[in-house]
Amino acid sequence: MMWLTWRQFRAQAITAAAALAAFAIVLVLTESRMASMYDSSGLLTCHGGACSGLATTFLVQLSSGQGVSFIPFGANVYVIVYFLSVLVILVAPAITGIFWGAPLIARELETGTFRLTWNQSITRTRWLTVKLALIGLAAMAVTEAFSLLQAWWAAPIGKAVGLGGGASIFSEGRFGWFVFPTHGITPLGYAAFAFALGVTAGLIIRRPIPAMAATLAIFAAFQAIVPLWIRPNLFPTSQTTATIAASGANVSLGANPALTLTASIVPGQPGAWIISSEGVNAAGQRVSTIPAACQSAISDGLGSHRGTTVGPDPVALNNCVARHGIRVAEGYQPASHYWPLQLAETGFYLALALALAWYCFWRLNRRRS
């Protein structure tokens, strides 16, 4: 059975190996330059507060292309490689789910070859076990290999962000929308789930192309729903209240005069994942509208630009709201929750994958009863 699995999977395996090799070559070719930029940035020897400034300088240098000779399409090579590699890791599970998972049973059903294979001296359970194990593990390994290569390549960026570097397109923390799902162990969970999803869709729909479409749609839906509603709630969020200045919050004007705050720092919790931030008064009650005094300041500010859509001065608005005793209540996951969250999300996806696999075994044997 191993032989047949390998024989039928050979072409896909070679394609995956070629993709992995191309990915590795691009990263290796661009890594050394970035590493030397990091070495000469002073970040290796800095102490305390000096580091965040140096880190920011390094990140800005990377993202703006200073000192970089190769600048295609108006963006520099590090920005392109960074986002392309992130994209590859994000879509790799979907690709393996669509092209390896969905046709696995559907193609056998469509071409009738299941009648050939399932009538050899081997049970369907054994057939599916070997197929799921070998190809499923290959899908997980390929995705994780992409992730590990990218993590190695992007290590200087991660270190600079960890040292407080900001104000660049790279400055997403470890909990960021692009960083969290492309690093650690989460890619393993996505790959296993997408593959099992593809196999299941193929078994139910019985035709490869519609099964591929269904796999893509459902996997994309999960990748949207999980970060928005499930990941933030895997553990209870911690709460703290900070001044507007300390939380690095920006006050913005929602539907006038609603108060909207976006915090970027949890004081004393470097690297925390901020999930919610809202304005509270001295008594700790929620403030949802901008104080009247600040509203008039806004109107005054707008007055000088009558007839245009220029917004209020953000600094003045921040200061005004802060003067009125409004603080920021933040809900967050501390940095120490990174690995527990990784484990929980990966476990969630692996459990889904196992449930789907179990269903496939059950359904494949059901007709035999």
Next chain:
Amino acid sequence: MTAAIETEALGKRYRTKWALAGCTLFIPAGHVVGLVGPNGAGKTTLLNLATGELAPTTGTIEVLGNRPAAGPAQLARVGYLAQDAPLYAGLPVADHLRLGAHLNPGWDADLAHRRVERLDLDPKQKAGTLSGGQRAQLALTLAVAKRPELLVLDEPVASLDPLARREFLQDLMESVAEQEVSVVLSSHLISDLERACDYVIVLVDSRVRVAGPVDDLLAAHHLLSGPRRDPASLPAGMEVVSASHTDVQTTLLVRTSGPVLDPAWTVSEVGLEDLMLAYMKQPATRRHHLEVLK
């Protein structure tokens, strides 16, 4: 005598339509059994039940004394050549043999290679580019070389031209003779079966119409012709399979265990093809009517 296939009130329903109903059969081992019936009669359903691809809705089926496809050992005892001879279009002939060798502990590599050589198949040629006859032969090679006790073939020659059909059946008969394997073979082409089979089952409208060894069936059926008369006036023990009347003459195909004694009838023997056609043409309701009469 052991049964190749034994069924008891076997039925299979797809949603609301019964593809097979009330099928009680005892197919002894050691025969080449022809399963005949018009398209849609339930032949493939019966064979798929025998290979374990389908589960029965009602009744039971045992193949070589066991539940179909109960485990690897049972799977090894039954060779199956499915309709249209499914093969992996992208895999060459040699890889199909390798597939058989890897998935069957009882694989007879010598037999497989001898057959492929004799059939003049190029081991490097992809199965997708083989002709219909070659495909059927390769699929039969896979089914035969696993050394099964029972070989089940679903419409193996339906898509072949007359020459390839004859060659395939001849080759099948040689394999059967060499290996002492029981065979169940379905077809809607009666003439194919006449050459190959020593046991027939006629399946019409999802029911078994008649089943038995060819010689016994031929001995028990007679074609009677004589002056026009009502078939109901025949003596007990004679079952009318088909009847045709002209103004003055009546021709009957009857099944009887004893000799025909009435001198008014001219008795002649009936060929297998005519016999099976008579059963296939017989409307289902007529049968019940006759049973009431008996």
